[in-house]
Amino acid sequence: MEKPDKPQLRAVDETEKAAVAAAGERSNARRRGVYLLPNIITTGALFSGFYATIAGMNGRFGAAVLAIAAAIALDTADGRIARLTRTQSQFGAQYDSLSDLVAFGVAPAFVAFSWGLSSLGQVGWVLTFLYVACTALRLARFNTQSDLSSFTGLPSPAAAAVIACTIWVWEEQITGTPGLFAASAVGLVMAVIALLMVSNFAYFSAKQLGIKGRVPFVALVLVVLSFAVLLADPPRILLLLSVAYALSAPALFAWAWLRRQKPE
Template sequence: MVELPPNEPLSPEDESRDPSTGKKKRSRGIYLLPNLFTSAALFSGFFAIIAGMNGAFEKAAIAIFVSMVLDGLDGRVARMTNTQSEFGAQYDSLADMVSFGVAPALVAFSWTLGSVDKLGWFAAFVYVAGAALRLARFNTQIGSVDKRFFIGLPSPSAAAVVAGMVWVGTEFKVDPADYAYPAAFLVAAAGLLMVSNVYYHSFKDVDFKGKVPFVVLLAVVLVFGVISIDPATLLWLIFLAYTLSGPLLALNRWRRKAA
C-alpha cells in the first residue's frame, strides 16, 4: 500500500480501500434512483398477476405495458446518473422474470388457457421457462455479442405480445374460450422464440442524442397520436410485427445463402 505524506488528505479511492490489505472495500449501500424504477416495474408486474387472478384483465394487461416502460427507464437512468451496479443488474433481472415471465403467463392462463386444461398450463409453462432461460442467457452474454441485435425475442416484447392479446380480446369483448387454442399456440411460440437463435434488432445503434430533421419529430408525434386512437390493437400489432420480423429476416438470409 502506498504511504501518503503526513497531513495529506486521503483521496476517495484510498478511503475506499482496506488499510490492512489495500483491497477495495465492498460497498454496503445501493443506488436508490434506478432501483426505484426497478421496484416500480416489479410492483406493476405483481399488480398484473393479482388483477388477472381477480378477472380484471384489461388492468392486468395495461400493468404489464407499464412495467415495460419502467424497465426501459431504470437502465437509462442508471447510465445517465452513472449509478450502474451489479446489484441493480441482478435486481432488474429478477423483476423482469416476474413482470415479463410469470405475469403474462398467469394472466393468459386466467383469461383463457385454463379452459383447455393440460394444454393451457403446458403452454404457460413453456412461456415461463423460455423467459427464465432467455434472461439467464442474456446475463451471460453481456459484452460478448453485437449490441445491435438480440439473440432470441426480448422478454418485454414477448410479454407485450401475450398481454396485448389479452387486452385486445377484452377490449372487443370476445369469448376467451373460443380462442383458447390459438392463444395457447401464441403463448408457447413466444416462449420458444425467446430461447431461439433468431436475431432481433435492438435499435441500440440509434442515436437519440443527435439532431434530426423536424419531419422526424413530426412523424413521432403522429405515431403517438395514431396509437392513442386504439392503443390495445395498435400496440399489439406493433409488437406482433416485431416478433415476426426475426423469423422473416432469418428466412430471408437463408434464401440469400441458398441462392
Template sequence: MARRRRPKRSNKEARRRAIYLLPNLFTTASLFSGFFAMIEAIDGNFLVASAAIFASLIFDGLDGRVARATNTTSRFGVEYDSLADLVAFGAAPAVMFYVWALRPLGRLGFLAAFLFAACGALRLARFNVQSDSAKPSKHFVGLPIPAAASMLAGTVMMWTQTSLVEPIPAWVAVAMVFVLSFLMVSNIPYLSFKSLGLARLRSFNGLVACLLLFVLVALQPYVMGFALLALYVVGGPLGARLLERGKAEKEQAEQLEHKPDHS
C-alpha cells in the same frame, strides 16, 4: 501484534458492489407492477392486469436509463433487475394468460403457461451471460422477454376492448404461447431500439413518420398497439431470413470476384 491492513478495493470493484437507491426504486416499481398484475388477473380484472404489465415495461426502461445517466450502475442492480423482469415479464403474463384463456385446456394450458415462464427465465439467464462476455450489439439474440410479455398483454387488451366479445379460441392462445416461448430461446436476431437513435433523429421525413404513427396509435390504441407488437415479433424471423440471403449473395459475389479468369 500489528494488525493486517485490508487491501483497498478499487473504485470499479466498489461500484460493482454498491447499492444505489434511485435506479433500484424504478426496478422495485416494475416488480410491484408485475405482482399487482398477477393479483388483478386472479381477480378477473384482465384489462388492469395488462396495463400493469405495460407499466412494468416503462419502469424497466427507466431504471437502466437512470442508472446510466447518473453513473450508478452496479452488479446488484443488474441482478435485481433480472429477478424483477422474471416476475413482471415471465410469471405475471403467464398467470394472466392462463386465467384468461388457457385454463379451459386443463393440464395443457397449465404447462403452456409454465413453458412461457421457464423460457423467459432461460432468456434472461442467457442475456446476462452474453452481456458480460460479449461486446454491445445492435441486435438481441432471441425475442426479448419484455416484448413477449407485451405481446400477451396487448392481445388481452385488444381482445377485451374491441368487438371481439367471444373468448379467444383456446388453440390460438396456446399456439401464441408456444411460438413466443420458442422465439425467446431461439437465436433469431431482434433489433434493439437503442440502436435506432431516435433521440438523435434529425430527418424531417422521420419526424413526419413518427407523428403519423402517433396519430394512428392515438386513433386506435388497442388495435395499433397490438399490430406494432405483432410486427416486431414477426419481423425477427423475416429480418433474419433477409440477413441470411444478403450474406449469401455477398459471399457469392466475393467468390465470383476472386475467381481466376481463364479467358
C-alpha cells in the same frame, strides 16, 4: 515422517487468499450500499408485474394489461436513468433481471392462464410453465452476453407485449368468455413466443438507432404522427406492432436464406 508437498501448500494458500478476497468484496459491497433511484424504478416494475398477476387471478384483465404496460415503461426507464446518472451496478443488473422474470414472465403467463388457458386443462398449465421457463432462460442468457448492440432471441418485454395486447384486443373489441378455440389460439401464440425468446434470431435493438445527438426535424414529425396513429386504436395498433417485431427476425432470416438459395 514425510514432509508435506510444497505445491499443495501453495494451492491451499491461494485458495485461502481467494476466499478472503471474496469475503472482502462482499463486505465492501455491504458498506457501499445500493443506488436508490434506478432500484426504486425497478421495484416499481416488479410491483406492476405482481399487481398484474393478482388482477388477472381476480378476472380484472384490463387492469392486468395496463400493469404489464407500466412494467414495460418502467423497465425501459430504469436502465436509461442508471446510465444517465452513472448509477449502474452489478446489484442493479441482477435485481432488474429478477424483476423482469416476474413482470414479463410470471405475470403475462398467469394472466393468460386465468383469462382462458385454464380451460385447456393440463395443456394450459404446461404452456404457462413453458413461457415462464423460456423467459428465465432468456434473461439468464442476456446476463451472460457481452455484445448488447442487438438482442439474441426475442426480448422478454416484447414477448409480454404480444400476450398482453392479444388479451387487451379481446377485452376491448370482442369481450365475453373466451371459448376453446380462442384459448387454443392464444396458447399456440404463447408457445411460439416462448420459443422465439430462446431462439438464436438476432433482433433489432433501439441502441442501433444512434439518436443521442441531433436528428432531422422530419424525425420529430414522424414521431408525432406515430402517436396520432397509435391513439386512433391503441389495442390493435400495439398488437400489430408487437407481433411485427416478434416476427421481424425470423422473416429477415428466411429472406436471407432464400436469397442464398438463388442460383447466381
